[in-house]
Amino acid sequence: MISASRPFIQLIASVLVTTTALLTSSGCNRQPDTIKLGEFASMTGKEAVFGQNVNKGTRLAIEESNVAGGVLGRTLELITEDDQSKPGESATVVKKLISRDKVVVILGEITSGRTLEAAPIAQAAKIPLISPGATNTEVTAKGNYIFRVCFIDDFQGTVMAKFARDTLKLKRVAILSSVSSAQSVGLAKYFRERFTSASTAIAAEQKYSEGDKDFRAQLTAIKAAGADGIFVPGYYAEAALICKQARDLGLTLPLLGVDGWESPDLLAIAGDAAEGCYLSTHFSPESKAPVVVAFNERYQKRWGISANALSVLGYDATMLAIDAIRRAGSTDGAKIRDALAATKDYPAVTGAITFDAHRNPTKNAVVLLVKNGKFTFVQDVAP
Amino acid sequence: MSEFLQQLLNGLSLGAIYALIALGYTMVYGVLRFINFAHSDVFMVGAFIGYYLGKLVPENIVWGGLVVLLAAMLGCALLGMIIERLAYRPLRGAATLNVLITAIGVSLLLEYSGQVFFGATPRTFPAVFPSGNYSFGSLVISSNQILVIVVAALLMVALQLIVYRTKIGTAMRAVSLNPKAAQLVGVNNDVVISFTFGLGSALAGAGGILYALNYPSIDPLMGVMPGLKAFVAAVLGGIGNIPGAALGGLLLGTVETFVNGSQWSTYKDAIAFAILIIILLFRPAGLLGKFTVEKV
Numbered sequence: 001m002i003s004a005s006r007p008f009i010q011l012i013a014s015v016l017v018t019t020t021a022l023l024t025s026s027g028c029n030r031q032p033d034t035i036k037l038g039e040f041a042s043m044t045g046k047e048a049v050f051g052q053n054v055n056k057g058t059r060l061a062i063e064e065s066n067v068a069g070g071v072l073g074r075t076l077e078l079i080t081e082d083d084q085s086k087p088g089e090s091a092t093v094v095k096k097l098i099s100r101d102k103v104v105v106i107l108g109e110i111t112s113g114r115t116l117e118a119a120p121i122a123q124a125a126k127i128p129l130i131s132p133g134a135t136n137t138e139v140t141a142k143g144n145y146i147f148r149v150c151f152i153d154d155f156q157g158t159v160m161a162k163f164a165r166d167t168l169k170l171k172r173v174a175i176l177s178s179v180s181s182a183q184s185v186g187l188a189k190y191f192r193e194r195f196t197s198a199s200t201a202i203a204a205e206q207k208y209s210e211g212d213k214d215f216r217a218q219l220t221a222i223k224a225a226g227a228d229g230i231f232v233p234g235y236y237a238e239a240a241l242i243c244k245q246a247r248d249l250g251l252t253l254p255l256l257g258v259d260g261w262e263s264p265d266l267l268a269i270a271g272d273a274a275e276g277c278y279l280s281t282h283f284s285p286e287s288k289a290p291v292v293v294a295f296n297e298r299y300q301k302r303w304g305i306s307a308n309a310l311s312v313l314g315y316d317a318t319m320l321a322i323d324a325i326r327r328a329g330s331t332d333g334a335k336i337r338d339a340l341a342a343t344k345d346y347p348a349v350t351g352a353i354t355f356d357a358h359r360n361p362t363k364n365a366v367v368l369l370v371k372n373g374k375f376t377f378v379q380d381v382a383p
Numbered sequence: 384m385s386e387f388l389q390q391l392l393n394g395l396s397l398g399a400i401y402a403l404i405a406l407g408y409t410m411v412y413g414v415l416r417f418i419n420f421a422h423s424d425v426f427m428v429g430a431f432i433g434y435y436l437g438k439l440v441p442e443n444i445v446w447g448g449l450v451v452l453l454a455a456m457l458g459c460a461l462l463g464m465i466i467e468r469l470a471y472r473p474l475r476g477a478a479t480l481n482v483l484i485t486a487i488g489v490s491l492l493l494e495y496s497g498q499v500f501f502g503a504t505p506r507t508f509p510a511v512f513p514s515g516n517y518s519f520g521s522l523v524i525s526s527n528q529i530l531v532i533v534v535a536a537l538l539m540v541a542l543q544l545i546v547y548r549t550k551i552g553t554a555m556r557a558v559s560l561n562p563k564a565a566q567l568v569g570v571n572n573d574v575v576i577s578f579t580f581g582l583g584s585a586l587a588g589a590g591g592i593l594y595a596l597n598y599p600s601i602d603p604l605m606g607v608m609p610g611l612k613a614f615v616a617a618v619l620g621g622i623g624n625i626p627g628a629a630l631g632g633l634l635l636g637t638v639e640t641f642v643n644g645s646q647w648s649t650y651k652d653a654i655a656f657a658i659l660i661i662i663l664l665f666r667p668a669g670l671l672g673k674f675t676v677e678k679v
Binding site: 209268 | 385386389390393394397409499502503504505507523525527594597598599600602605608634638640641642643644645648650678
């Protein structure tokens with residue numbers, strides 16, 4: 001028995017020794033000469049346009065920083081994970097980024113729902129997370145490691161409510177919001193609070209879920225309520241079909257959208273139906289500010305297409321992360337967090353960033369109009 | 384009143400699509416006594432065939448639209464027959480559960496290979512039929528809605544004629560009644576079952592095109608929800624019963640639309656499915672189904 005098992009033990013021992021040797025040697029090779037940044041984005045799926053645009057901005061930021069010599073004398077490495085626009089997937093890929101790839105900062109996500117899902121994981125691991133576009137108020141309340149470079153829905157809802165009441169002179173606006181999007185629920189609430197006044201009222205309030213294709217029932221009810229405008233806080237996939245079906249039902253009123261509408265797909269799917277609709281967003285590429293013009297040129301040169309709010313926010317979030325690592329002088333999560341929290345007047349493309357106590361920046365919003373199949377600039381709104 | 388009529392119209396056009404898909408479920412069940420879960424993904428493939436073909440034919444022309452519709456039906460019929468030949472025929476005579484699990488497998492295979500071949504991003508479906516809106520007073524109907532209702536009605540009548548007035552239809556009913564006895568009197572079961580799959584899948588293909596015309600954003604997972612609803616519609620009407628599937632589809636579409644347009648829109652699926660449970664409590668075989676005692 002004993003003699004029989006000895007070769008076996010030897011085998012195990014030799015395997016163990018080899019494995020350890022391999023592990024240590026590969027460990028030596030992987031001596032971190034790069035600083036890893038983790039990005040999670042909807043590269044495929046329903047909101048693929050969002051993820052792909054953000055990713056282009058993020059990659060441009062990484063490439064530019066590396067050309068300029070990296071940070072702390074080391075090269076930056078971006079690891080992008082796809083969350084497939086699905087609930088549940090963000091948590092999985094962010095866990096992977098933190099535990100397997102050992103990233104020092106998490107970048108993402110553009111949507112509030114998926115950022116809310118990932119935030120507690122980043123917070124628990126004490127890895128700073130910077131969202132380029134999660135506007136839901138709750139996001140940064142998840143913990144002191146969670147930041148964002150965009151305005152919040154409280155402000156966005158107010159902008160659209162004021163625009164509808166004061167600029168468009170609408171009296172009875174209906175709300176058609178998504179029950180399954182954190183951003184949509186929040187925006188509907190702020191819009192309702194800010195729009196209602198002595199002479200103006202919410203005509204009707206209807207709901208849908210992400211992934212719905214048929215909105216005729218809700219739109220028919222809105223039509224019957226005699227609305228003169230519809231506020232649709234949602235993403236482009238549903239918004240495009242809502243525009244189309246509203247026009248099919250003979251509704252000629254303006255539809256009011258939010259930053260989630262901004263995608264070439266909205267124009268492609270809705271076609272003429274989107275004409276005359278307004279939306280609020282973070283940035284207009286038509287802006288004449290020198291920093292925006294210079295960015296547009298670099299972006300156009302790198303990707304051959306023009307920049308939009310999503311790609312600019314991706315760029316800003318990444319540049320801010322790199323700047324914070326430089327100021328922290330370290331890749332330690334807590335030090336980067338402190339540097340981020342101390343950010344003051346950081347010159348981002350979408351406007352200067354100074355974080356308040358809740359790690360939210362104060363920034364302007366722009367209102368765009370869909371005209372001749374394009375998003376055109378209407379006005380700039382300061383908080 | 385006009386709001387009621389408008390919602391009824393919306394509901395009927397949605398229900399007509401559910402009915403078309405439900406017919407495929409019910410026909411396969413009628414003949415083979417199993418639920419072909421891959422059916423809703425054949426529906427998706429139909430929409431994608433239309434998407435690629437729609438780029439080749441001129442837009443907004445009736446014959447172009449008809450070519451796309453027929454090609455999608457033909458393509459889906461072929462796909463249905465291939466699925467039957469490769470995945471289900473080898474399992475004929477095996478336990479129903481095995482075939483059911485295979486069906487779920489084929490469904491997932493189609494969905495995820497769809498993501499590989501077509502991409503996961505939603506695509507814009509081309510306007511292959513000329514479209515316009517007609518209004519009668521405050522009632523508005525789009526030509527696509529009329530098209531859905533007309534095509535669905537025509538296909539259902541055609542189906543009824545095929546099943547009750549043709550030789551192959553008689554053979555289908557014979558196989559459904561007793562496969563062994565049908566074989567004894569000279570019915571080729573393989574041909575009949577293959578034909579059933581082809582016919583059901585062609586209806587799914589037509590459903591895919593009509594759905595995409597009304598909701599012109601298509602993706603590889605687009606079949607999941609309509610498929611589930613159509614399955615419910617088939618059970619509601621009495622699974623295995625062709626007029627029952629049509630009735631179930633129209634009923635489900637209408638109920639869903641009315642709930643959606645009310646203040647309880649958040650609960651639209653909950654209410655639709657609750658109605659299903661209640662109907663099945665009182666009529667376990669569905670609205671038009673006959674309750675039969677399982678022979679042991």
